[in-house]
Amino acid sequence: MSESTLSTSARPAPFTLGPRARRLVILVALALIWEFYARWLGNSLLLPSLLETLVALWENLRNGELPERVRASLGILLTGYGIGIGVAAIITALAALSRWGESLLGLLTAMFNPLPAIALLPVALLWFGVGASSLVFVIVHSVLWPLALACHAGFRAVPPTLRMAGRNIGLTGPSYVVGLLIPAALPSILSGLRLGWAFAWRTLIAAEMVFGASAREGGLGWFIFVNRSQLETANVFAGLLTVILIGLAVESFVFATLNRLTVQRWGQEA
Amino acid sequence: MGWLPPQNQPAAGGPPPLAVEHVTLRYQTDAGTVTAVEDVSFNIGAGERLALLGPSGCGKSTLLRAVAGFLKTSSGEIRLHGAPVRAPGPDRMVVFQEFDQLLPWRTVAGNIAFALRRARGLGRAESFERARDWAGRVGLGGFADAYPHTLSGGMKQRCAIARAFAVQPAILLMDEPFAALDALSRRRMQDELLGLCEETGATCLFVTHAIDEALHVGTRVLVMTPHPGRIGAEYSVPDAARQRGTPEFGRLEMEIQQRIFGAALPETKTAASLAASTDAHHRVKVTHNV
Structure with missing residues (x-):
């Protein structure tokens, strides 16, 4: 029995596909299913x-x-993403350098991370009115907390020996954060950035669908919303497809490249 | 940072490179206050290599960390060329036991060069030139552009040693740098470290739990006893006793062993009894480690 298992595993498979080709096959299959089901319907x-x-x-x-x-x-x-990253950077730097900052970060993330960004939209509309600023506000909220949590977890996971080695060669304060903590925590930071990007997208599309006044400046969410109310379903799907394509492009070009150039090259990949 | 490479130190007169004066180290645990080191004093002169020898848990690593500036003394004072130690700094470069002391995002040369830039304020070009030179001196010439995760444990330790030497600190602190290596690499690295020390005349504090390592690397050996950590005995190692296998080396090794483990060991020194005693020594060490 063991012999037969061995020989099976030793025999080359009839055809093997790389991960890219596999993905393509799955994608084509899904597209065909969609096409034929829609025609049948x-x-x-x-x-x-x-x-x-x-x-x-x-x-x-x-x-x-x-x-x-x-x-x-x-x-x-x-x-919104940029501002979110900036604020997250400040808060996590504070948390990395002082106990008070750490408690502040812990409390704020515990309070605000579970709060859906969309729930803040009414408040944002009150404060900033209908327009881009309200959207930016809710996006900052959706990016900030998961990113800050990921960065902080990354900082905490930096091995004590590496920390001591850094302080030993004279890194203190900001140079310690920039020269040691951030690169050492990069795997966590990158996954936080990915997560933040996805959250920001979702929040934006949802928020755009909630308020509909400034149609002239409306984005993709507004496009989807308007076409739905006009029963232009093909346009709705075109909008959804655009959201998906942009997400895919950012994931496979921006984040995958960042990953390859940094944590993969440095052997830090988790 | 107001310090000079050891080569420029006055040979005589002035305060010693390192003075540890009546140092006590305590830390808090859930069970209460633990005294790791109690009333320890010693000096290290310029060019001297002091081996702190003792079983695990005798406070030798804690003491080294206090000298490095990572721990505050509960009482007593640690002075570097007369100035009290307050914080970590590159005038006391540390080589740790753990392999993750290198920055993973910098190459071998990059790690050494970064330390030189931070600690000595050298320019980029000059720091890399020196870094490559040092990488070559520890046998990593062909790996200057390799990232640490592609190196073996021994190579990582070589890089850490090169980094520490390159900065030319007032004193080198080594915290069991070879303890996690296999026996063959350890012996080779000990020889190479000894070579580097003799070549540069570096002042060293070397923490170890292996008697042969202490004798081979150190010019002076302080034996620490545990609970709480105190200095139990001091031996100076004559040049004749530095080489393994020489009668002087064996005699001193026996003496220290007896000092640590009491008089239960055989008096006569035959190859067999030596092997047996080393064996016993290892068993004791293992139980200590557990």
């Missing part, structure tokens, strides 16, 4: 087929509507 108000969606996507790209929406969304998203 025959109700493009409920579920447009993949082809219809792609046509709608192409149309909206060509007439400039979708690029404009994407630009609006990405602008707000990057602003």
Whole structure:
């Protein structure tokens, strides 16, 4: 019996695919399922087929509507993401350097991390009115806490010997944080950035769908919302597809590249 | 940072590179206050290599960490060229036992160069030039651009040693740097460390739990006794007793062993009894470690 198992494992498989090819096969299969199910259903108000969606996507790209929406969304998203990273950096640096800062971070994240960003939207609308600032506010909230938690966990996991080696060569205060803690905690920080990016996207799309006044400046969420109310379901799916494609692109180009250039090269990957 | 490389120290007169004066170290645990080191005093002169020898738990590593500035003394004073030690600094470069003392995001040369830049304020080009030179001197010439995770444990320790030497501190502190290595690498590294020390005339404090290592590396051996850590005995190691296998080495090793483990060991020194006693010594060490 063991002999037969051995020989099976030793025999080369009829065909083997790399991870990229496997992904592609799965993607094509999903697309085919979608296409044929939609055709079988025959109700493009409920579920447009993949082809219809792609046509709608192409149309909206060509007439400039979708690029404009994407630009609006990405602008707000990057602003909120950037501010969120900045504030998270300050709070976690404080937490790394003092006990008071650590308690502050612990308390704030315990209070605000479970709070959905969307729940803050009414408050944001009260404070900042309808417009980009409200959106930026809720995005900062959705990025800040998970990122701060991830960074802090990363800082705490830095081995004591490495910390001592850093202080031994004269790193103190800011140079200790920048020259030792941040690079040592980079795996956690990167995963926090990924998480924050995903949260920011979700929050943005959801928030855009909640308030609908400034249609002229509306982003992707607003595009999806308006097309739904006009029963342009193919456009709704085109908007959703755009959200997915942007997410995929950022994940596979930005984050994967960052990962390869840093933690993978340094052997720090968890 | 107001300090000079050891080469420039006045040979005589002035305060010694390191003076430990009546130092007591205590720390708090859930069970109460533990005294790790009690009333320990010693000096290390320029170019001297002091081996702190003792079983695990005798406070020798705690003492080294206090000298490095990571721990505050409960009483007594540690002075470096007369100035009291208050905080960690590159005038006391430490080589730790653990392999994760190198910055994983810097190469071998990068680790050494970064220390030189921070500690000596050298420019980028000069620090890398010196770093490559030092990497070569510890046998890592071909690995100057390798990241630490691609190195073996022994190579990582070589890099840490090169980093410590390159900075030219007032004193080198070594906290059982070879304890996690296999026996063959350990012997080779001891020889190489001895070579570097003799070449540079570096002043060292070397913590170890191995008698042969203490005798081989140290010019002077302080035996510490545990609970609480105190100095039990002091031996100076003549040059003749430095080489393993010489009668002087064996005699001194026996003497220290008897000092540590009492008079239960055989008086006569034959190869067999030596082997047996080393065996017993190892057993004791293991139980201590557990």
